[in-house]
Amino acid sequence: MSDHADQAEQNIETFLHSAIANARRHSPLQSDGHCVFCDEAVAINQLFCCRECRDDYDKEQRALRIAGGL
Ligand SMILES: [Zn+2]
Incomplete structure (x- = not known):
C-alpha cells in the first residue's frame, strides 16, 4: 500500500x-543567468550578454516566424 x-x-x-x-x-525569454542567444553567463534577470545578441535573436525570431508562416 x-x-x-x-x-x-x-x-x-x-x-x-x-x-x-x-x-x-x-x-x-525567461532568464536563467545565460544569454538567450549565445549561452554566455549573464547577470540574473538579464536575457542577453550584449546588444548584438539581442538584435541577432530578434532577427532570428522574425526569420523563424516568417519561415513558420506566422
Ligand atoms: Zn550573447
Whole structure:
C-alpha cells in the first residue's frame, strides 16, 4: 500500500520535472543567468550578454516566424 503511494508520488515528481523542463524550452525569454542567444553567463534577470545578441535573436525570431508562416 505504501509502496503504491510512493510510486504515485514519484510519478508526480517526474511529471512536474518534465513540465518545468518543457516550460523552459518553450519560453526562452525567461532568464536563467545565460544569454538567450549565445549561452554566455549573464547577470540574473538579464536575457542577453550584449546588444548584438539581442538584435541577432530578434532577427532570428522574425526569420523563424516568417519561415513558420506566422
Ligand atoms: Zn550573447
